[in-house]
Amino acid sequence: MLDRRFVVENPDLVEQNCQRRGARADVRRFVQLEADRKSKQFEVDELNRRANEVSKSIGKAKDPAEREARKNEGRALREQTAAAQAELDAVVAEADAILRTMPNLSHPDAPVGADDQSNLELRRGSAEPPKFDFKPLDHVELAERLQLIDFEAGAKVTGHGFYFLKNEAVLLELALQRYALDLLVREGFTPTITPDLARNEILQGTGYIPRGPETQIYSIAETDLSLVATAEITLGGLYAGEILDAAALPIKLCGISHCYRTEAGAGGRASRGLYRVHQFTKVEMFAYTLPEASEDMLNYFCDLECQLFDGLGIAYRVVDTATGDLGGPAYRKFDLEAWMPGRGEAGEYGEVTSTSNCTDYQARRLGIRFRTGEKGTAFVHTLNGTAIAISRALITLLENYQQPDGSVAVPEALRAWVGKERIAAPGQ
RNA sequence: GGACGGGUGGCCGAGUGGUCUAAGGCGGCGGUCUUGAAAACCGCUGUACGGGAAACCGUACCGGGGGUUCGAAUCCCUCCCCGUCCGCCA
Numbered sequence: 041m042l043d044r045r046f047v048v049e050n051p052d053l054v055e056q057n058c059q060r061r062g063a064r065a066d067v068r069r070f071v072q073l074e075a076d077r078k079s080k081q082f083e084v085d086e087l088n089r090r091a092n093e094v095s096k097s098i099g100k101a102k103d104p105a106e107r108e109a110r111k112n113e114g115r116a117l118r119e120q121t122a123a124a125q126a127e128l129d130a131v132v133a134e135a136d137a138i139l140r141t142m143p144n145l146s147h148p149d150a151p152v153g154a155d156d157q158s159n160l161e162l163r164r165g166s167a168e169p170p171k172f173d174f175k176p177l178d179h180v181e182l183a184e185r186l187q188l189i190d191f192e193a194g195a196k197v198t199g200h201g202f203y204f205l206k207n208e209a210v211l212l213e214l215a216l217q218r219y220a221l222d223l224l225v226r227e228g229f230t231p232t233i234t235p236d237l238a239r240n241e242i243l244q245g246t247g248y249i250p251r252g253p254e255t256q257i258y259s260i261a262e263t264d265l266s267l268v269a270t271a272e273i274t275l276g277g278l279y280a281g282e283i284l285d286a287a288a289l290p291i292k293l294c295g296i297s298h299c300y301r302t303e304a305g306a307g308g309r310a311s312r313g314l315y316r317v318h319q320f321t322k323v324e325m326f327a328y329t330l331p332e333a334s335e336d337m338l339n340y341f342c343d344l345e346c347q348l349f350d351g352l353g354i355a356y357r358v359v360d361t362a363t364g365d366l367g368g369p370a371y372r373k374f375d376l377e378a379w380m381p382g383r384g385e386a387g388e389y390g391e392v393t394s395t396s397n398c399t400d401y402q403a404r405r406l407g408i409r410f411r412t413g414e415k416g417t418a419f420v421h422t423l424n425g426t427a428i429a430i431s432r433a434l435i436t437l438l439e440n441y442q443q444p445d446g447s448v449a450v451p452e453a454l455r456a457w458v459g460k461e462r463i464a465a466p467g468q
Numbered sequence: 469g470g471a472c473g474g475g476u477g478g479c480c481g482a483g484u485g486g487u488c489u490a491a492g493g494c495g496g497c498g499g500u501c502u503u504g505a506a507a508a509c510c511g512c513u514g515u516a517c518g519g520g521a522a523a524c525c526g527u528a529c530c531g532g533g534g535g536u537u538c539g540a541a542u543c544c545c546u547c548c549c550c551g552u553c554c555g556c557c558a
Contacts, residue, residue, distance in 0.1 A: 088528080111537095
């Protein structure tokens with residue numbers, strides 16, 4: 041969330057930012073509520089002070105009648121205090137509710153626009169989209185012919201949007217994990233496998249909304265737990281409430297988790313096959329940095345994502361995400377869109393990774409700070425980035441590496457882990 | 469899952485209803501002494517919000533939430549976490 045004082049001091053700027061990002065937040069109301077909060081807090085403090093004085097005088101009083109009189113006085117004061125406190129709580133609750141709807145500020149260079157139509161292409165990868173002298177199949181068809189993914193079984197056992205990976209698809213999943221991890225460990229990331237569930241307060245701290253009609257999150261009945269949508273949630277929660285040693289920053293972590301998404305409201309649009317599923321595995325990068333270091337870290341994350349897809353020989357483009365498409369916590373976001381020959385009429389780019397600089401937006405909510413000199417603390421910056429989202433990476437591999445005979449070549453970079461050069465249909 | 473014991477400042481740890489404005493120690497900062505350092509000694513040393521030019525003052529915070537009371541770190545309820553033992557289990 042934003043710094044409440046910053047909002048009060050810069051209402052016009054915040055309002056403009058909300059508008060650019062398509063967020064409806066009543067900034068004026070918030071400013072008014074903050075003023076109310078201040079005066080109400082003063083009132084509560086004053087009542088508490090008087091009540092405390094009375095309580096102390098009772099401890100010293102000897103005369104029983106005097107004590108009784110003072111007790112009554114104290115009781116009356118405490119009742120007034122409770123009433124004022126209730127009013128204060130109501131003001132705070134309303135102000136907080138508005139504050140939570142305010143997205144992070146936006147990087148001045150982020151393209152302004154309502155949706156992904158305004159995304160700005162920054163660069164392309166080293167590989168070219170493949171040229172086929174046959175009609176390429178999409179990954180659903182390929183996976184069926186090669187017996188790699190069983191969507192029908194997933195639907196029967198669990199529901200639409202679930203699937204069984206089988207045979208070489210399993211080897212590809214594990215190979216992709218190892219491939220990503222190899223690079224990240226070389227780059228000094230601490231590898232982790234995180235819980236797949238997290239407390240709702242951690243979800244909220246990272247900017248996810250655990251319950252409600254529009255939630256993308258599966259929650260566990262009769263608990264305060266939810267299935268995570270990404271290891272960003274668990275890695276962000278890792279240091280919640282802690283004060284980090286500035287000398288230890290940046291902290292670079294990568295986490296493997298399963299990711300669960302309800303995809304509420306996504307029905308019908310481009311939801312064929314693996315592109316939009318309710319469960320997938322992801323290797324996620326995460327960093328805690330000093331404020332002045334987060335911009336470089338974002339570029340670094342983006343470079344690593346490019347390295348991974350260049351290494352796989354997949355064509356992609358990098359886009360600077362438009363303000364209206366940023367999501368709440370991101371200050372700036374770069375997406376990698378990889379070439380998917382089976383998507384659309386004659387192939388399309390589809391999002392495969394995403395990296396965001398969330399500045400102090402998550403850290404403020406999660407209470408993650410570092411020491412600044414002798415006294416004082418400041419909030420760290422947090423960043424996240426996809427190393428490999430397995431399901432979408434599988435789409436790109438199957439569709440880009442398909443051969444005229446219906447088999448799929450295994451990219452050089454993965455062969456050691458897959459253990460073969462080519463995935464062929466059974467009996468072929 | 470059950471029983472018992474715990475959760476207190478950056479860290480360790482005392483504290484069973486009012487002088488807690490949280491003892492004591494460690495660490496940190498400043499000073500005295502010293503050629504310098506160490507040791508010793510003296511002083512300072514939590515966070516947030518509000519008031520004030522400042523010194524300083526007020527309020528809240530002892531795992532989270534709720535309750536009892538004029539008054540709660542302390543008593544009660546509840547949840548979370550840690551430890552020990554038991555049960556179950558890949």
